[in-house]
Amino acid sequence: MIGLFKIFDAHVHFYSNSYFRFLVKQKTNRLDINTELRNLAAKGHIEIPGEDPVQLAKRWVEIIDKWKIERLLLFGSMPGDEDSIVKAVQAFPTRLSGFFTVDPNSNVLMENAEKRLKQDKLRGILLYPSLYQISVNDPWLYPLYDLIQETKSIVFTQFGKLVLKPREYASIPTIVNEEFANPKDLIPVAKKYPGIRFIIPHFGAGRFEETLEVGKECPNVYVDTAGSNSWMATHPTKLDLRQALQKTLAAFGTGRVLFGSDSGMFPRGYRYDIVDNQTKLAQEMRLPLSDSKKIFYENIAGLIDG
8 A cells, every 4th residue: 555545556567487488489580599588688687587477476466565566467468478477366366467468360369368268267358459460440359359348358458659678678670550559449349349348558658639539438448557658758749647647537537547557577676666656646636535546446456356
């Protein structure tokens, strides 16, 4: 608990050992895996965790105990790394909840999603439309949305600017199609599937005005505040975090805004500076305590536990 309210961080990347192994296997003309991992770690000044995801989960729980954070929503940030997330969540079910990234182009998309959502009880998926070059409104995804709605799961959908630091450290180019980066593409999907809760991270990551439009039109779409929001520096309106939060609260209401830190890689570990900045901002804005409790805990807890 930070001050007067509990924290449930809705945006943490679980960069497991197998995540990094899957990553470097994507390289062409690669060296042996261990050499590639050493090179990646050196370039990014990061640690590659040990092979046991439960030990990594234990490390995260110890860290959030130190910072008095109640719960984390963990992302398996690459297709194929679902088992790491499953093991982490099963080891600490009251502290950790899990999402997994899907490759929409995979021939085992539905088979895998059904297993992870129904058997393994992960709580939702991550979609990267611009990275996988498919519209969030492509009919190809409708069977997946049917499954999401049936299992009362959640969809994180990344729009706007996409920065994938681990790929940079592995010297793997991030090739995106901006045609699929517009949050407004979500409007017909959210209306077609009113039973699904969709979350747009990073205030739309540079597609801010479009994100506000989605929030106004679609009551089942949420937004998170995750990370340093570096997109603001190059945004035409030169927003700051206070302005972004004020406008977001006006469009979405206090019940559909979620706090996230965008923590992930070690040795940096948990980004407490993000918590500190955003909780102080809530105080400076004189948000009612009931609203702060929603943003920093209750909204995401309601989605995950509901």
